[in-house]
Amino acid sequence: MPLSSATHAATSALRANRAPTSVSPQEVHRWLQSFNWDFAKNRTKYPTKYKMAFDTKEQFKLIAKEYARMEAVKDERQFGTLLDGMTRLGAGNRMHPRWGETMKVASNFLEVGEYNAISGSAMLWDCATAAEQKNGYLAQVLDEVRHTNQCGFVNYYYSKHYHDPAGHNDARRTRTIGPMWKGMKRVFADGFISGDAVECSINLQLVGEACFTNPLIVAITEWASANGDEITPTVFLSIETDELRHMANGYQTIVSIANDPASQKYLNSDLNNAFWTQQKYFTPVLGWAFEYGSKFKVEPWVKTWNRWVYEDWGGIWIGRLGKYGVKSPPSLRDAKKDAYWAHHDLALIAYAFWPTGFFRVSLPDEEDMEWFEANYPGWDEHYGKIYREWKALGCEDPKSGFIPLQWLAKNGHTVYIDRVSQVPFCPSLSKGASSLRIHEYNGKKHSFSDDWGERMWLTEPERYECQNVFEQYAGRELSEVIVEGHGVRSDGKRLIGQPHVRGDNLWTVEDLRRAGIVCADPLAD
Amino acid sequence: MSSHGNPSAMRAAARGPGAGAGALSIKDADTSANKNAYNAGIMKKTGAEFAKEFFDEKNQVVHESNTVVLVLMKSDEIDAIVEEMILGPGKQANPSITVEDRTGFWWIKADGRIDVDTEAASELLGKTYSVYDFLVNVSSTIGRAYTYGSTFTITSELMGLDRKLADV
Numbered sequence: 139m140p141l142s143s144a145t146h147a148a149t150s151a152l153r154a155n156r157a158p159t160s161v162s163p164q165e166v167h168r169w170l171q172s173f174n175w176d177f178a179k180n181r182t183k184y185p186t187k188y189k190m191a192f193d194t195k196e197q198f199k200l201i202a203k204e205y206a207r208m209e210a211v212k213d214e215r216q217f218g219t220l221l222d223g224m225t226r227l228g229a230g231n232r233m234h235p236r237w238g239e240t241m242k243v244a245s246n247f248l249e250v251g252e253y254n255a256i257s258g259s260a261m262l263w264d265c266a267t268a269a270e271q272k273n274g275y276l277a278q279v280l281d282e283v284r285h286t287n288q289c290g291f292v293n294y295y296y297s298k299h300y301h302d303p304a305g306h307n308d309a310r311r312t313r314t315i316g317p318m319w320k321g322m323k324r325v326f327a328d329g330f331i332s333g334d335a336v337e338c339s340i341n342l343q344l345v346g347e348a349c350f351t352n353p354l355i356v357a358i359t360e361w362a363s364a365n366g367d368e369i370t371p372t373v374f375l376s377i378e379t380d381e382l383r384h385m386a387n388g389y390q391t392i393v394s395i396a397n398d399p400a401s402q403k404y405l406n407s408d409l410n411n412a413f414w415t416q417q418k419y420f421t422p423v424l425g426w427a428f429e430y431g432s433k434f435k436v437e438p439w440v441k442t443w444n445r446w447v448y449e450d451w452g453g454i455w456i457g458r459l460g461k462y463g464v465k466s467p468p469s470l471r472d473a474k475k476d477a478y479w480a481h482h483d484l485a486l487i488a489y490a491f492w493p494t495g496f497f498r499v500s501l502p503d504e505e506d507m508e509w510f511e512a513n514y515p516g517w518d519e520h521y522g523k524i525y526r527e528w529k530a531l532g533c534e535d536p537k538s539g540f541i542p543l544q545w546l547a548k549n550g551h552t553v554y555i556d557r558v559s560q561v562p563f564c565p566s567l568s569k570g571a572s573s574l575r576i577h578e579y580n581g582k583k584h585s586f587s588d589d590w591g592e593r594m595w596l597t598e599p600e601r602y603e604c605q606n607v608f609e610q611y612a613g614r615e616l617s618e619v620i621v622e623g624h625g626v627r628s629d630g631k632r633l634i635g636q637p638h639v640r641g642d643n644l645w646t647v648e649d650l651r652r653a654g655i656v657c658a659d660p661l662a663d
Numbered sequence: 664m665s666s667h668g669n670p671s672a673m674r675a676a677a678r679g680p681g682a683g684a685g686a687l688s689i690k691d692a693d694t695s696a697n698k699n700a701y702n703a704g705i706m707k708k709t710g711a712e713f714a715k716e717f718f719d720e721k722n723q724v725v726h727e728s729n730t731v732v733l734v735l736m737k738s739d740e741i742d743a744i745v746e747e748m749i750l751g752p753g754k755q756a757n758p759s760i761t762v763e764d765r766t767g768f769w770w771i772k773a774d775g776r777i778d779v780d781t782e783a784a785s786e787l788l789g790k791t792y793s794v795y796d797f798l799v800n801v802s803s804t805i806g807r808a809y810t811y812g813s814t815f816t817i818t819s820e821l822m823g824l825d826r827k828l829a830d831v
Binding site for chain 2: 162163164165167168171194195197198199204205207208211212215348351352356359360362363364371375376378379381382385386389390393396438440441444445448449450451452453454455456457458459460462466467470471474475478512513514515
């Protein structure tokens, strides 16, 4: 019987590449990679406008057995620490309550990012042609499954041990009513899995992971420890031990396209769009979570951003690639403005809309205010006086019937949602890089907060059709919306979101109903 | 080993609902002479002085850096490797290496490159310890990190562009 061409190729490859006789994993890795073939035509389901090279390498030389052994050790250490030592120490209930609320946001949102990164890295595995590059992407697929479980476990652990489990136990049920969910899905889902495969790699690996996981997953552990939380460092630092391979994957994506002159046509605009997309959400949300969601401050968020985003990612990743045509993102100037102010802008809106959250928020106290003013000169005059006024109006007390979003409406501070990033913004109060612009397309109005997102929308308006929370609930009474959107605790009366982190004096659905708030779409005629 | 404060005291101060009467900030050791320190350069400045430099025109574009950053999650093995290898022969070979204690992790920055020989680590730890064992606790890398045999390297070189990645 004649041999098939595939059998013939395999036999020839085995003859040319004898199986290694040692047990060195890296020798095995080299041997396995020799079973590669050149694709006459790459039959990927996920094509790219770039040409990815066939000979791209993998930096860590993984084989399945060493990978599995390595990850098993990580899990044994992490779960052993949590389920034995941490439980015995009562660690789940020893952090400051502000921080316990911050972790409702951080872990639930990161879980969504990890879940979508499974798809993103699988898409790249399918798209690439170099065997080693595929190997790196494939290990990332497995990592992302692990991370999804780890994030879920953080909330599960908090649900069992933290004194206020509401929001840790099932945040996702509130996803339609919370204005922060859709922006999170724009960076953590759409940015990672939609469109050109290499563009997704730039979003996920080169920017999301190489840049923003350092503040999101590493720097956060400093804040956690300072606020009494040893659970988060145990899990998040373990997650990050996989992220360095993902950063390498993103870099190797660039290596694989760098020598193709045609790449220069797209690379810098794709990098700028990815940087803006990711920073537009992460910059304000992380700054808000760290500074407003903690009692004990590590350092101003703008310094964390300057170190990990500007100096290290900018200088060591992007700056070094300059001789291969990679340019400093033109949106950096606006991103820096956001790094200084946008989290303060977001904090006002997050506090004003507290009933829509799956977490409790708290007003800055006098000590916080002093810290903010010392580190962000001008903070007190702009933001501090608003918080003082809200406090005087009784915003924490259910008997007052006062919710700060009423104050925003009464004083003409309209809140819009940026169509591209889905991030809410208030043009009349914003000190970050946000200003209002409105376009009409196909009979529908769209608001935007910055040049970069507006430009992306003008290029591909059909890509950004997501209905925002104001459009969805226009004309509806707020307490009715909150009940419908599952923003109520298990007793069916008290709200999950609260404007303080004390255990008493919780707002109920009835308190909210008495406030008589009706949702409005600022773009409605 | 340089440290930036007293993490134990810091942890002790933040406990449970309602705990913590006063704000506590981490006070950094004076590492002002070391350009690779966690709070070097602009990071030493505060308030308006920081803002002035942050928004200075020259800082509105990225600047190429020849440094690398390595984040090691603390563990029994890693603490020994940091103390005995990175701050020992490692720092002798590359005096720019700076190690700082950031509570859950060691933050390490250096010019050029950092190498960790896991065969030497095996001898130090008294057990088999490969690069894959080392990777269990490598939490982040900024620069190009790779393994070659028993050595873990992070370098500012553009591996795969400036120089090919080698097989064993």
